[in-house]
Amino acid sequence: MNGRRVPAGLVDAALVAVALLDVWVHLDADEPLRLAFAVGAAFALLLRRRLPLLTFVLTLPAILLSAAIFAGVVALYSLATLSRNRVMLGFCVLAYAICDMSSWPSPEIDLSDTSTLITLGYTTATAAAAVFLGQLVQTRRDLSLRLAEISEARDHERMLTDQSVLAKERAQLAREMHDVVSHQVSLIAVRAGALQVSSPDAEVKEAAATIRGLSVQTLQELRHMVDVLRASGGRPTELTPQPSLADLRQLVEGSGIEAELRTDLPNGLSPAVQRAIYRTVQEALTNVRKHAPGAAATVSIRHQGGTVRVTVTNSAPTRPALPLPSARYGLVGLHQRAALLGGTVTSDPTADGGYELHLELPDDGRA
Known part of the structure; x- marks a missing residue:
């Protein structure tokens, strides 16, 4: 087979x-x-x-x-x-x-006839057997989908765990390089500079100048490496570009659910507002996938009267949701991010069994 x-x-x-x-x-x-x-x-x-x-x-x-x-x-x-x-x-x-x-x-x-009742029982049992078999096949199909989703969730969790461990190791290495190696190279540069000034020997001065130049160059390279390691550890630097509105369509299309993006936002919104919009949509789509399997989502983003309005609506789930672990901090983080920018986040169930999340932000990006 x-x-x-x-x-x-x-x-x-x-x-x-x-x-x-x-x-x-x-x-x-x-x-x-x-x-x-x-x-x-x-x-x-x-x-x-x-x-x-x-x-x-x-x-x-x-x-x-x-x-x-x-x-x-x-x-x-x-x-x-x-x-x-x-x-x-x-x-x-x-x-x-x-x-x-x-x-x-x-x-x-004639229900008073015994043979009629026997025939009725046989006929009903035949129909019921077909229904029971069909329901069994449906349950098996649902179970296969649940197992596939659980496996995917575990793989994603394992990947996040590996990334977290790697980020911690890189952050620790960055601290060690900054606190120990960079400090010692700085001392070498300082002592070489002092030797260059105080020594009467021309050859010694030349050697001290070379050592000082190499130390300064090494120190600059070390600082660049520290920045790279810290960026890899999750710290925002110029080496780790933050998401913007240009990344929204890719986020929606790669969400793993049936989702539609509708937006008419102008150019020139502040980076903080763009990040808030992106993170809100990202969290909402993640919640749809986790808590409403099979549901379709619509992401609507509008700009009117100096206010940006983001609405993420999903239909009712077509399958039971998996009992996945959740820290329940996603919406709390969205509320805090919106509050820092002078905005609000609200979320409520819809009449058709779905859910709606709504974000309002002033477009000046004030924090």
Whole structure:
């Protein structure tokens, strides 16, 4: 086994073929009405992935008029794999059982007859088995998605941990170079300068000048290396450019969720305001991915009357959220950042089960 999945089109074609075989076994050509509904039900299986409920409804006449029930069972199974509405699935089981028990156009259902009750139980069990199997497949699919998300979250957490350890080591190395090596090289330069001034020997003065020049050059290179190490350790310097509005589209497109960016911001906003907008959108999209799996998000950024308004709205989740660990400091940090710039951050659930985060900032970037 190589783990390759059978193409969906091939599976659907096979199911239609089996349904047509079921029609051929149970129906005769001298029953055109029943034959037409049964054949229609067989070909309706081609819609089972996109329109599962409609597919099941299209198979009910065939179940009602004939003994060709294979298409109806497959349609009910397909509906159960794609729907989470268990009340609707229960009504579908009931509809299947009633149609299968009826002998149209003269239905005769005598519940006082023991054989009728046995047949009803068998028919209901057949429909219920299809629903239970479909729900099992849906649960397995959801579990696979959860495991994939957990694995991705663990890999991301491991990467962040490695980066944090590396940043601490670089920061410690930068401190050591600054406090020890740079200090000692500075002393060498000072002593060489003093020797250059005080020595009467021309060769000694020349050697002292060389030592002093090399020490100063080494000291400059050390300071540059310290700046690089500190930048790698997470400290903001000119070597680590901070995000701006130019990076927003890449952030939205790489968020891992279905997101749309709408913006009409002018050029010239202060770097602090641009960073606040970027971090707000980044935190909001991270929360959507973590707490609303399957939801779509819209990022709207507007500039009006000297105020920048950022709104990130997401729809209701389509899957249960994972119980991932959270420090719950993201929104707190956004509130603090906005307050330092004279702005506000608000967040509330929406009427359709989604969530909305709103940021307002003055565009002067005052801190």
